[in-house]
Amino acid sequence: MIRVVVAENQALIRESFARLIDAHPDMRVIAAVGDGAGAVRHAAGADVVVMDIRMPIMDGIEATRRIVRGVGSTGSAGGAASPRPKVLVLTTFREEDLVLGALDAGASGFLLKDSDPAELLSAIARIHRGEGVLDPKVTPMVLRHITHAGAGAGRGSGRGSGHGSGRDANRSSGRSAGHRAAQAELPDFTPREREILGLVCEGLSNDEIARRLFVATTTVKSHVKSLLTKTGSRGRVDLVIWAARRGLV
Incomplete structure (x- = not known):
C-alpha cells in the first residue's frame, strides 16, 4: 500500500485528488492539507507527497526541500527511522524558475495538472518504485537550462586576466576538448x-x-x-x- 499525502491549496481540487488516489486499490491518502507546512508535518508517515507549488504559509518548493532533508516531519513515536518520502510536484504553472526550483529542492517528479488522472496515479506508482517523472511539456525547458548552464560555466571559466580574444579562443578550445573527453567516456551503449x-x-x-x-x-x-x-x-x-x-x- 502506497501512503500518500496530498498538499493542494484549493479545497475542491484537493478533495478530487484525494478521492482519485483513495480509489486506487494500492494507494491510501493519509492526509490532505492546504499548505506546505501541513505537508511537512505529515510527510514522515507517507511514501509519496503530491505537492502543489503556490500555497499559503509555506510554498511547495520550500516544503519539498524540508521533506527531502527530513526537517520538521512528525514521525511515528518510538519507531525506527523510515525512508524519507518522495515528492511529486503537481501544478498548473510552467514557469522555468518554478520547475527548476522544484527539481533543485529534491522533487522526484514534476507533473502538470492538465495531465490525465491515470497519469497522476502512474506517476505516484513510478516515483514510489524509485523512478523519476518529468512531464513531457517541461522536459525541453529543463534540457535548455542544463545546456545554457553548461555553456555559461564554460564562458565564465577564463575570466580574470589576459586579452579577450585569447581568452575566447582558449575557452572555445577548452570546451571542445571537454566535450570530446565527455564523448570518449560514454558507456558502451547498444x-x-x-x-x-x-x-x-x-x-x-x-x-x-x-x-x-x-x-x-x-x-x-x-x-x-x-x-x-x-x-x-x-x-x-x-x-x-x-x-x-x-x-x-
Whole structure:
C-alpha cells in the first residue's frame, strides 16, 4: 500500500485528488492539507507527497526541500527511522524558475495538472518504485537550462586576466576538448539503448516508447534499467540530466 499525502491549496481540487488516489486499490491518502507546512508535518508517515507549488504559509518548493532533508516531519513515536518520502510536484504553472526550483529542492517528479488522472496515479506508482517523472511539456525547458548552464560555466571559466580574444579562443578550445573527453567516456551503449535514451529525453514513458518502437514494454524496461546502470543514474530525471550534460540531447 502506497501512503500518500496530498498538499493542494484549493479545497475542491484537493478533495478530487484525494478521492482519485483513495480509489486506487494500492494507494491510501493519509492526509490532505492546504499548505506546505501541513505537508511537512505529515510527510514522515507517507511514501509519496503530491505537492502543489503556490500555497499559503509555506510554498511547495520550500516544503519539498524540508521533506527531502527530513526537517520538521512528525514521525511515528518510538519507531525506527523510515525512508524519507518522495515528492511529486503537481501544478498548473510552467514557469522555468518554478520547475527548476522544484527539481533543485529534491522533487522526484514534476507533473502538470492538465495531465490525465491515470497519469497522476502512474506517476505516484513510478516515483514510489524509485523512478523519476518529468512531464513531457517541461522536459525541453529543463534540457535548455542544463545546456545554457553548461555553456555559461564554460564562458565564465577564463575570466580574470589576459586579452579577450585569447581568452575566447582558449575557452572555445577548452570546451571542445571537454566535450570530446565527455564523448570518449560514454558507456558502451547498444544502438537500441541510444535510441531509447533519446526517447526518454523526449519525456516518453515506457509504454509510449514501446508503442513508438513496436516492442514490448518489458523490453523497454530492460533497456532503461541497463541505461540507468551504465550511467549511474538514480532515475529517469537523472538520466535526462546526464545525457544533456554530455551533449547527447
